[in-house]
Amino acid sequence: MARKYEKIAHELREGITNGTYPPGSTLPALPELMATYEVARETVRSAVSALANEGLVTPLSGVGTVVRDLGTVDMHSQPGDAHPAWGSTTGDDSKIETVEASYDVANHEVAQRLGIGRGDRVVHRVRRYYKGRHIVLLHDQWLPGEVGARIHSETGYDPADKDAHERTDLYSFMREAGYQPAQTTERVSTRMPDPDERDVMSIPPGVPVLITLRTTRDASQIELETSTFVATGDRAEQTYTVAM
Structure with missing residues (x-):
């Protein structure tokens, strides 16, 4: 048998799903929920905490419990994509911001992934992907230093310059520079966010x-x-779109 707070959480969750409480709206205040369900304050708090832990609502001091906008962000990968399709699949309120682009040295993990030596020169690019005002995706990218330098010399586009105009995607620049991207390997996993990720997003x-x-x-x-x-x-x- 479901506990009282679980029943309350279920009904509020249903209200969020069916649009009774749309994104940006607030759930009824704690005293109102206490009166509606004839329960103690702690029971209502447990119900709201359950929804917050699921990412459905955010309690804001002085505002109330706000329903989050959970519009899906589709990270669509297909042959030839330099990064997940963005904008065309996520809407007009989506954008990509290049936060940093510069030459750096490869740490142990990056060196292993690129098949180069630790401390070798690399191009490091940092991007943030937005859905409306919210950052929903962080992207760190590394290129071997010689790849970045060759792209710059052959195409005029400098991948180590965060303000450089991208007239096409990175894979197209690679091809113009004489490289032939042929295979992409992706490994997908989950974990809990670190403090910086939790704060930024x-x-x-x-x-x-x-x-x-x-x-x-x-x-x-x-x-x-x-x-x-x-x-x-x-x-x-x-x-994923996979060629057959």
Whole structure:
């Protein structure tokens, strides 16, 4: 038999799902819920906490319990994509911001993923993907230094310049520079967010993140780039298109 707070949480969850409480609205205040269900304050708090842990609502001081906008973010991967399709699948309120792009040195993990030496020169690019005002995806990307330099010299586009104009996607720049991206390997896993991820993406308690590690190679199995995508687990949806 369901406990009282579980019954309350279930009915409020149903209200969120069917639109009784749309995104941005607030749930009834605690005293109102106490009167409606004839229960103690702690019972109502437990129900609201359960919804918050599921990522459905966010308690805000002085405002109330706000229903979150859980529009799905589709990370659509298909052959030829330099990054998950964005905007076309997520709507006009989506955008990508390049936060950082510069030459760096490879740490142990990046060196292993790129098949280079630890401390070797790499291009490191950091991006944030937005849905409306909310950051829903973090993207760190690394290219071997020689790949970045060759793209710059052959195409005029500098992947280590965060303000450089991208007239096309990175894979197209690679092809213009003489590289032939032929294979992408992705490993997908989940974990709980670290403090920085929780803060930047405003992730509620109890909500995990979806981690995608991607490495792109040419036909000779030489690594051309590697990326780490971190998405909020309550909004991300991973879709693959595989050539047959």
